[in-house]
Amino acid sequence: MKIISSISDLRDQLRGQNRIAFVPTMGNLHEGHMSLMRLAKRHGDPVVASIFVNRLQFGPNEDFEKYPRTMERDIAMLEKEGVYVLFAPTEKDLYPEPQEFRMSPPTDLGDILEGEFRPGFFKGVSTVVTKLFNCTQPRVAVFGKKDYQQLMIIRRMVEQFAMPIDIIPADTIRDADGLAMSSRNGYLSPEQRAEAPTLYAELNKIKAALNQGEMSLEHLAQLEQDCKRVLLERGWQPDYISIRKQHNLLPPAQDALEAQAPLVVLAAAKLGATRLIDNLEI
Numbered sequence: 001m002k003i004i005s006s007i008s009d010l011r012d013q014l015r016g017q018n019r020i021a022f023v024p025t026m027g028n029l030h031e032g033h034m035s036l037m038r039l040a041k042r043h044g045d046p047v048v049a050s051i052f053v054n055r056l057q058f059g060p061n062e063d064f065e066k067y068p069r070t071m072e073r074d075i076a077m078l079e080k081e082g083v084y085v086l087f088a089p090t091e092k093d094l095y096p097e098p099q100e101f102r103m104s105p106p107t108d109l110g111d112i113l114e115g116e117f118r119p120g121f122f123k124g125v126s127t128v129v130t131k132l133f134n135c136t137q138p139r140v141a142v143f144g145k146k147d148y149q150q151l152m153i154i155r156r157m158v159e160q161f162a163m164p165i166d167i168i169p170a171d172t173i174r175d176a177d178g179l180a181m182s183s184r185n186g187y188l189s190p191e192q193r194a195e196a197p198t199l200y201a202e203l204n205k206i207k208a209a210l211n212q213g214e215m216s217l218e219h220l221a222q223l224e225q226d227c228k229r230v231l232l233e234r235g236w237q238p239d240y241i242s243i244r245k246q247h248n249l250l251p252p253a254q255d256a257l258e259a260q261a262p263l264v265v266l267a268a269a270k271l272g273a274t275r276l277i278d279n280l281e282i
């Protein structure tokens, strides 16, 4: 595997490749990331991965400084998976001067849910992803459904800017007890790790209740409230538990429920200082 940090070296290395499958990451790789690499392999060749902890998507009180950086381990994992190039730019490589031009997602998608609790997050994500796309020029790019809203924003951005890239969604990979794999799981104490699967278990309860048939706005609100209450009682601090329409992440109106519009329940909650997110399509 070639490990490249400068944009011009990356361009030299990838010249003439027109079926590149790209997987952007922030490193501290786990089995979830490896499943993205495998999916990328099925959709293109060669596979290019990136590792870059993107300052632009972290708020002033978030974990940019302490975000786990485990480059040697990550390199070994990517090599084992047959990745062709790892693009691992420094901040100077990717942002040689302050990044004054930014991508700005529409507020109805970018300022809700994660965007409400992490102002500027999706601006930072879509800006770096655009830049990484320009550096790598992939034919396809793989994004996990664990970051459901991120996936939707990247899809819309690619559509609206006519970027010639297919966005491939990848299913969430979970530990045996249901906890969605995430680099931030490493922050959890053993007690918190034992409690963490509750979030997914509660989302499954909502799904099961909705699949039983009653579809009214009151019932949805009740399910969201019950879930919040359970989490609070167990020591979590929920940011949101919200049942939304899959296609635009807006809350469903009664007519959407009657038309059986596909729904998804999305959740973010803190366990101690660690903020976990998850979601489940219904």
Ligand code: PAF
Pocket: 024, 025, 026, 052, 054, 057, 125, 128, 129, 147, 150
């Ligand atoms: O999902 C992530 O790891 C990041 O948001 C991404 C897409 C690599 C952009 O920094």
